[in-house]
Every structure is written in structure tokens, then in C-alpha cells.
Amino acid sequence: MDFLSEHQPEMLPGKRQLPPVQGVIEAPHGTTIVAVTFPGGVVLAGDRRATMGNVIAQRDIEKVFPADEYSAVGIAGTAGLAVEMVKLFQLELEHFEKVEGAQLSLEGKANRLSTMIRSNLGMAMQGLAVVPLFAGYDVDRGRGRIFSYDVTGGRSEEHGYAATGSGSLFARGAMKKLYAKDLTEDQATTLVIQALYDAADDDSATGGPDVARRIYPIVTVITESGFRRLTDEESSEIARVILERRLEQPDGPRAALY
Amino acid sequence: MSTPFYVSPQQAMADRAEYARKGIARGRSLVVLQYADGIVFVGENPSRALHKFSEIYDRIGFAAAGKYNEYENLRIGGVRYADLRGYTYDRDDVTARGLANVYAQTLGTIFSSAAEKPYEVELVVAEVGETPDGDQIYRLPHDGSIVDEHGSVAVGGNAEQISSYLDARHEDGMSLAEALKLAVQSLSREPNGGEREIPAERLEVAVLDRTRPQQRKFKRIVGPQLSRLLEAGGAETAAEAEDAEEE
Numbered sequence: 001m002d003f004l005s006e007h008q009p010e011m012l013p014g015k016r017q018l019p020p021v022q023g024v025i026e027a028p029h030g031t032t033i034v035a036v037t038f039p040g041g042v043v044l045a046g047d048r049r050a051t052m053g054n055v056i057a058q059r060d061i062e063k064v065f066p067a068d069e070y071s072a073v074g075i076a077g078t079a080g081l082a083v084e085m086v087k088l089f090q091l092e093l094e095h096f097e098k099v100e101g102a103q104l105s106l107e108g109k110a111n112r113l114s115t116m117i118r119s120n121l122g123m124a125m126q127g128l129a130v131v132p133l134f135a136g137y138d139v140d141r142g143r144g145r146i147f148s149y150d151v152t153g154g155r156s157e158e159h160g161y162a163a164t165g166s167g168s169l170f171a172r173g174a175m176k177k178l179y180a181k182d183l184t185e186d187q188a189t190t191l192v193i194q195a196l197y198d199a200a201d202d203d204s205a206t207g208g209p210d211v212a213r214r215i216y217p218i219v220t221v222i223t224e225s226g227f228r229r230l231t232d233e234e235s236s237e238i239a240r241v242i243l244e245r246r247l248e249q250p251d252g253p254r255a256a257l258y
Numbered sequence: 259m260s261t262p263f264y265v266s267p268q269q270a271m272a273d274r275a276e277y278a279r280k281g282i283a284r285g286r287s288l289v290v291l292q293y294a295d296g297i298v299f300v301g302e303n304p305s306r307a308l309h310k311f312s313e314i315y316d317r318i319g320f321a322a323a324g325k326y327n328e329y330e331n332l333r334i335g336g337v338r339y340a341d342l343r344g345y346t347y348d349r350d351d352v353t354a355r356g357l358a359n360v361y362a363q364t365l366g367t368i369f370s371s372a373a374e375k376p377y378e379v380e381l382v383v384a385e386v387g388e389t390p391d392g393d394q395i396y397r398l399p400h401d402g403s404i405v406d407e408h409g410s411v412a413v414g415g416n417a418e419q420i421s422s423y424l425d426a427r428h429e430d431g432m433s434l435a436e437a438l439k440l441a442v443q444s445l446s447r448e449p450n451g452g453e454r455e456i457p458a459e460r461l462e463v464a465v466l467d468r469t470r471p472q473q474r475k476f477k478r479i480v481g482p483q484l485s486r487l488l489e490a491g492g493a494e495t496a497a498e499a500e501d502a503e504e505e
Contacts, residue, residue, distance in 0.1 A: 003338055003342075004342065008342075011345070011346070087345065088345070091341055091344070091345050094341070094474075095337065095338075095341045098312070098313055098314070098337045098341075099334055099337055101309065101312075
């Protein structure tokens with residue numbers, strides 16, 4: 001955002017002077033985000049827990065945001081910084097669209113996010129990293145795409161499925177066994193909630209579906225017709241079915257050995 | 259060294275105003291009308307790429323007549339102002355009134371500064387409310403004044419004639435097709451009293467639609483959707499005429 005950096009540079013993340021600190025700053029961290037592509041679109045979902053050390057900082061945090069009509073960002077890492085980064089990213093995409101009269105390409109959006117993560121490197125070195133997952137529908141190519149990042153802003157396109165955050169190892173393992181190229185949209189939304197369940201099963205920082213408080217994962221779908229967030233009823237229904245099955249099979253669906 | 263001639267301030271301002279008015283009058287007019295579900299912008303524009311109407315923010319639209327490079331400059335300034343406001347505070351804190359004030363300041367400063375030529379533009383800033391009562395339309399002439407308009411407004415070359423035509427015929431609660439038809443009728447009137455046909459592909463139409471589920475209410479109406487609406491407007495009035503005959 002050239003205009004902002006010229007006129008009010010202090011508004012931009014990455015331009016701030018950091019006071020010298022000793023040790024790690026305690027701030028809420030967001031945890032697991034997963035994404036799966038299916039023919040015709042992509043699903044991006046996140047659990048609802050934020051942790052601060054060994055304490056649960058927030059039970060109902062929202063970590064998946066629409067970036068614009070055809071893309072969304074899920075955030076893992078320091079929640080405060082990440083939310084600000086997403087806000088600026090949304091603003092920038094909208095600003096570009098209004099000034100130029102056309103949307104950025106999906107690659108262009110992904111590259112822009114990469115630069116923003118890189119500008120946060122100083123903070124990341126002090127333990128305040130932000131590692132998002134970016135998913136969108138590529139209008140030019142007619143398919144859903146996923147981009148993952150590392151703390152230095154390194155960007156890589158993921159094919160099929162991807163996960164980020166502390167529970168990502170377990171979620172990726174689950175998705176690896178469940179993923180198929182020809183998923184329907186409903187199957188894809190079920191798959192991400194299964195993966196988040198598995199992540200919550202093995203990672204203390206990831207929250208599972210909270211039946212008592214009616215807090216369920218946030219699931220978003222991006223297709224040709226744009227961004228859509230599943231309503232609480234829709235995601236709770238999927239979570240409920242999964243929970244019932246898990247009462248019989250606690251480890252979830254089994255993949256064939258061969 | 260030559261001594262500059264004395265020119266009275268009245269004369270200087272009158273000259274500048276005339277210069278700006280002539281510049282604006284060269285361009286085609288455009289109209290902005292309230293209808294039941296929002297505000298519609300209609301203008302004649304042969305270009306597909308250079309727009310006269312644009313989105314500024316969630317509920318705010320912009321229309322301009324006059325010199326393209328000058329109003330484009332103002333438009334981008336407006337988008338920056340709105341986006342910066344919304345980012346710093348909240349999306350609700352961006353209002354048409356605030357934006358119109360900024361435009362009035364800018365236009366006023368340029369108009370009265372001797373170093374610059376006045377901008378040959380006339381702007382309309384419109385904000386769609388939750389209900390028709392909440393709609394706001396501001397007209398900003400070249401000299402930096404603000405006029406709060408209701409119902410309908412026309413700017414550009416033949417604006418006076420068009421606004422009196424619209425004032426006489428515009429009603430609250432018109433449908434989009436009706437409002438569009440009225441707008442096209444008003445635009446196709448020649449200054450000498452004749453009429454001419456404006457084909458659909460030369461029309462630029464955009465709406466601020468309060469019923470849109472998205473946060474951003476601005477939408478361009480193009481292609482088949484525009485032809486459908488134009489036909490619907492025509493059909494409705496034809497039906498009305500038949501009803502009148504039967505009675």
C-alpha cells in the first residue's frame with residue numbers, strides 16, 4: 001500500500017520500532033487451519049481455539065476470513081498480528097479493485113500476502129510469527145487453489161490439501177488418508193472437519209467441536225459463485241454426525257491397507 | 259517589468275466559473291435517481307473502459323461529468339480517503355457527507371487558487387441508506403459548493419433542462435425499470451427540443467442496491483441484464499397505456 005506507507009507509515013505492520021525484549025512475549029496464538037480442493041472450488045476451515053502458553057486464551061476465536069469475493073485467508077500464529085494483517089490484506093485487495101476497476105489475479109493476491117508475511121519477519125524472530133493459509137477460486141483457470149507460507153514469506157502452491165498451525169501435522173495425516181481427487185463439496189466440508197477433529201485429538205492447542213457451548217469449526221467454501229461461510233447449523237450438523245461415528249470408532253474412518 | 263492589469267475579484271471569479279461551466283457543458287450529461295431499492299446512475303458513455311460512475315465504498319457511489327483526467331484524479335482521492343478512514347476506524351465511519359466535504363474543500367481550493375486552472379468537473383456523491391429516507395445525494399459543482407439533492411439530479415451539459423424534466427416526472431418508490439426508463443428519456447432530449455435514440459450499448463448504468471446481501475452495494479448493470487431492464491421499463495409503460503385506454 002504505497003499511499004499509506006508514504007503518508008502514515010506507522011499504520012503499517014512491519015514498520016514499527018520494536019522495543020528490546022527479553023524472552024518470549026505472551027500473546028494469544030491461533031492454531032490449526034486446513035484446506036482441501038475439490039473439482040469446482042476449495043474449502044478452507046479452522047478450529048476455534050487460541051492458546052497462550054498452556055492456557056486456552058479464547059474458545060471461540062474466528063481464524064478464517066474472506067479476503068475478497070473469490071479468496072479467503074486462514075491464520076495461524078499470533079492472533080493480534082494475524083488479524084491486523086488480514087484486515088490490511090482485505091483492504092488492499094478492495095482498494096486495488098476499486099482504483100483499477102479489475103480484480104488482482106489469484107497469483108497476484110498470493111504474492112502480495114507473501115510480501116506482508118515477510119515484512120513481519122522481525123516480529124517472527126521474537127516469537128510472534130504469523131503463518132496463514134491462502135485459498136481461492138482462480139477465475140481465469142476455473143479451479144480452486146491453495147497457497148501455503150513459511151515465516152519468511154516463502155510461498156508454495158499446494159495440490160489437493162494443506163494445513164498450517166500447531167495441529168497441522170495431525171490434520172495433514174488425516175487428510176492424506178481421506179483425500180480423493182473427485183470429492184464433492186459436501187465430502188470436502190466433511191473431510192476438513194474430520195481433519196480438524198484428528199488435529200484436536202492429538203494436539204492440545206487445537207480445539208475440537210464444543211458440543212456443550214455450541215462452538216463448531218468455521219468452514220468456508222469458495223467456488224465460481226464466490227465466497228460462502230457455512231452457517232452454524234450446517235457446520236454443527238456435520239460435526240454432530242462425525243461425533244456420533246467417533247463414539248463407535250474413536251480414531252475415525254479407516255483407510256484400506258492396500 | 260510590466261505592471262499586471264487590475265482585474266476585479268468579481269470579474270476574475272466570473273471568468274473562471276464560465277471557463278469551468280463551458281468545459282463541463284462539452285461532455286454528455288448524466289443523471290442520478292432514487293428508486294425503491296436504492297439509487298441508480300445513468301449516463302451516455304460510448305467507452306467501455308473509461309467509467310463515469312464508480313464505487314467509492316460500501317454504500318457510497320460516485321458520478322462525474324466533465325474532464326476525465328480531472329474527475330478520475332478526484333475519484334482515486336475519494337477511494338483513498340474512504341479506504342483509509344474505514345481501515346483506521348470502522349467501515350461504518352465512512353459517510354457520503356464526510357466525502358462530499360473533502361471534495362468540496364478540494365474543488366473550492368482549486369477554484370479560488372490563482373495558480374491553477376479551475377477543474378472542469380461536476381460531481382455527484384450518493385449514499386444508499388437502509389431505507390429510502392436514509393438515502394443521501396450530494397451534487398458538487400466546479401466551485402466547491404455542496405447541494406443536497408433529493409429524488410433526482412442531473413449534471414453535465416444540458417443539466418438544467420434535464421433536471422426540470424426529471425423533477426416534474428420523478429416519483430418516490432419507482433421500480434428500477436421505471437427509474438431507468440425515465441432516466442433514458444430525460445437523457446435523450448436534445449437542447450433544441452428534439453429527441454434522439456440512445457442505444458443500450460452506449461448507456462452506462464450502475465446501482466447502489468440496498469437489497470444486495472453483500473456489504474458492498476455498488477453494482478454495474480451491463481449486457482443482457484441491462485437490455486432486460488430496458489425492455490421491462492418499456493413493457494410496463496405500454497401496459498399502463500393499455501390500462502388507461504380500457505378505463
